[in-house]
Amino acid sequence: MSAIFTDHQAALRDEVRKLLTDGTIKGFIGYARGRDSYHPAPAIVTRPDQVDGLILDQFCIFGLTKYLLDYIFEDGKMGIVAKGCDSLALQRLITDHRVSRDKVHVIGLPCAGVINAEKVAQLGLGNVQKVTDKGASFLVEGDKGSRELAKTEYLWDKCLWCEHHNPAVADSKLGPEVENVAMKPRDYSDIEAMENLPPAEKAAYWTRQFSRCIRCYACRNVCPACNCRECVFDIADPRWVGNTVKLSEQQMFHFTRAWHVAGRCVDCGECERVCPMELPLMKLQHKLQKDIVKLFGNPKPFEPSEVEVLGQFRATEDPEEFM
């Protein structure tokens, strides 16, 4: 039976209060209560009196690291809380030389999985009062009922195959490290099923998805790999992707967005999670990921490295198909 995030809430507040008061950090990026008990929202606090608004609970999924880009031109350090997946995102920003490691104070949060709020909110448990880790399940107690929820069914998919439970980058850690094993192997069967469809059916599927896009750019804005100083979609000349929501522009947008993070995606799944129109954006990244594993023998392309997959080559070992 392992600890849950809420157990560390008090320790987190104490540490943040101390760091803010002694001037180690000038602000802290964490979580606060959102619209209900299932949807904690990001919160950026700069004053000790705001610290008691910070929370930690088993629904804290939002990847916070992208906010660090808002502070790169300012003096002083920002504090941030990071789970294992978030620390990959942080490594992405650091290896891309967008965030300097010495300007971030990372409070690491060992994590055995985050509950998928979208699934649990449907169960009618009301306002969540308490979550207890029962090993293979979580007991979620709300003011309208309680349910024991199997982890294999109610965690976010990415948590099930996660092999990065403990933050790789951290200045301090909340609680002991957790066992670093995936609950199930990474599964590309949905990608394979799609690959096997005839072109016309693939086209129909993606047309249906991309037609729904409202071009809000939430996917780009949460993505830690989308960290260009100036985004191609914001540049008027040359205009690679037009402003209209015609299907061809939507496709160009989604192709470009997915391609620009090919081999750089850290598999945090935030693009798909924040999409208001529920586009299956990770189906694009997983396709690229799967091919990278197969073609270039890189078993973990989602782990940031100094030289990225498409920024290198192996003259003799890379497959040759174009002769």
Added chain:
Amino acid sequence: MLMTIAPDNLKNLLDKLARDRLLVAPSMEDGVTRLKPVHSAAEIAFDYSNTATSIKDFLFPQSEDLLRFVTDGTLSIEEIKPERAQVAFGLRPCDLASVALMDKVLLGGEFSDAHYQTRRNNTLLIGLACENPADTCFCTTYGYNPGWAGAADVMLYKDGDKYLAEALTDKGRELVGGPGEGLFKPADEAAGEAVKKAYAEKDVPFGKEVDVQGIDKILDGFFYDQYWDDISKKCIGCGTCTYVCPTCHCFLLTDEARGGQGLRFRCWDSCMFANYTKMASGANPRPTKKERVRQRFMHKLNYYPNRYGGSYLCTGCGRCVAMCPVGLHIAGVIKDVKGVKAHA
């Protein structure tokens, strides 16, 4: 005059309408229920709290072609008019209320927006009162309610195994007397009024939590408040709130030309985007998230009521509450500004 219509007759009517005009209705696709063009009543979802996107998509579309031009030595311009007749079914009271707010901006005053006007004239709005308001709904905050008919031409209220119907405009009466002839039956007035009253008084729990009374006046002196600094930090600058909002109406105009042919179109803009109001010189009067976040909420809760008298530019549809990735939404801002802490 109140009438009733059986669900099968309603579907027949919608099928009949779909034959000669574009039928827009809530439809579920890949887990998302949104307003979209459908070919027949069979594609319509009847079981939904609210649609992910609003009627705005069809009266003031996200991108809209305005004119074509040819520049092969001469210049010729051909205006594009949105002439196709459409009928929108299943609009919730919040969307029906939003149409009235949009009308004030785009049709009120000295000039009216020709494209919006044409679409408005060509569109028949069929409302459907809310049986189960979602936990993000707060229409009652603004004085609307789950039975509010707003701009509807025909309003429907689910009443047991049938629908209570009321034609509210000439367009609505033409529908009942024309394509709907024989499908509607007269209803008992007293019983019908009771059904309408029950909808109007239906409980909207979140609406009770959010009290907007007097916020326009509070905001008069709030422009420079530290608050905007604090909450804007968590905005990620995406356009979700503005694009799902039924009342946001900022747009930009663009020409695209290739090979001597071109198209002028307008498309939605979002005050959340970093390049919103950015000028050709590079200067931007809203350079940071703070100014942009403030712009959105001040526009809805202060500038609009000051300019158009009374009503706020929000109908409590709850879309931004449900969809903002970071939980930065108008209901929370109202609570915060009125001193009930909602955002950290």
Added chain:
Amino acid sequence: MSVNEKAAQAAGAATGPSTVAAATPAPEGWEPKIIGFACNWCTYAGADLAGTSRIQYPPNIRVIRVPCSGRINPQFVVRAFQRGADGVLVAGCHPGDCHYSTGNYFARRRYLLATRFIEYLGVEPERLEVRWISGSEGQKFADTVRELTEKIRALGPQRRLRETL
């Protein structure tokens, strides 16, 4: 109807997977339009050799000269499809022969991935061809263009990524 929906319907896919664009027959007199991205040092010289050697190849290809196959961003390919290309040829020096030593090795990695990805989005794989063609391979250039043209002629017009202005 929103432009979005109109485009979706024009593509024929709004009605579901059974009726898709590929079913529409090619218009009378249609000829495949192929965009060829050719590197300056090998493939472009190869195309030139095909010309000076009087080797015939279909006029369906429009060659765009680029410094190196490493310059050919897959966005160029998607853009070509968007603006009306029915097929795209990406060609450069053989591995080991790159004028800039390594440009084509990067291109190879990129296109191993991109061809699969573009196929995954529903474009017939035959429409995007990647080939190493040296400056002495005029015949190979002509053969490649001929084969590609015939494959695309059989497939018909590319509508999947095409814009509807």
